[in-house]
Amino acid sequence: MAKANEIKYLTAIKQEKRAKKFCRFKKYGIKYIDYKDAEFLKKFLNEQGKLFPRRLTGNSLKFQRKVSEAVKKARQMGLLPYVTDLLK
């Protein structure tokens, strides 16, 4: 039984090079994240309305904190749900 590494492919498998994550706020020079803008904040929430971690959003620490503050304010004011099943 040919072991995995012995299998020779005709053409080399091209590892799909994952795009380098960047902090969209630093790149586009955004300074203020508006808590009233629920549509924009939904980009940082998963299906259940929970915040994505930094390694998924690619945000820098400073802006991840600003995003989480804005999301918490939006949740307080009924713009975003605390927990839901199908957010998108």
Added chain:
Amino acid sequence: MNNYELMVIFTPVLSEEDFKASQKKFLDLITDNGGEVVSTNPWGLKSLAYPIQKKTTAIYWVAEFKGQPDFNEKLKIQLLRDEQVLRHMITKLDKYAVEYNQRKRSGVPTGNEKAVEA
């Protein structure tokens, strides 16, 4: 004189002129205490993401004003006393926030559109 933003959620059963009356009441309170109203933006009836006090829709109102730091206590007391107000939030605005609101009001594209697709 710091910049503040006040967001108030009223009960949905509020009639139009009551809504205007309470808006005016709070705005007068701001100007009486040496504050200055920058802008007022009633959103009107909106559905809530989760029921607040058993109500699923509510009337939103956002106002931006300048005021003394110690004024917010008085404003908060008035807001808590008014039973038409379900919930309110006073946030302090830094200079970037003020600039963002300015551009949003005047229609100038704020930087955030670029970030939407990222």
